[in-house]
Amino acid sequence: MRKESSTNAMNEDHILRNCGMAYTLSVLGGRWKPAILFRLLRGPMRYSELLRSMEGVSERMLVAQLRELEKDGLVKRTVHAEVPPRVEYGLTAVGRSAEQVIESMSDWGNMHRPDQ
Structure with missing residues (x-):
């Protein structure tokens, strides 16, 4: 602080x-925000789907990053009134407007990443 x-x-x-x-x-x-946004470009996902799709991210970190993205207006959290409750994350219009930037960053990284 x-x-x-x-x-x-x-x-x-x-x-x-x-x-x-x-x-x-x-x-x-x-580390994780671009990966979250890239996955959500395909459509809304449940928290557990996001967690499973991102090897190495902890639950605590994923929650923190989703909250920051939600606070910044890029991601929306939708709670469906079901039993058990179902929560989905999706991109807002602002988040969707970053699609070209996100894809360009991915393309640039793939072109210039040192070979493993």
Whole structure:
């Protein structure tokens, strides 16, 4: 945790307000967010489907990343009134608008990733 009045926090706030690239990377970036978004481009998925499709992600991390994406308006959480309750995650219009960026990032990474 850092103080909101710290120089570091003020610098981050300044760059996020004034640089589209920095803002985009702050919303879409990270280890798991691009993978989540890429999967949801195919359509809504249940939490358990997402978890199974992403090798190496912990339940705690997946929940945290989904909450951040929901807070940023890219993902919507839909609870279906059934027994047992069914929860699905899908892209919002804002999330769907990032499709070209996400696919371009994937293509670029595949072209420039060092061979294993």
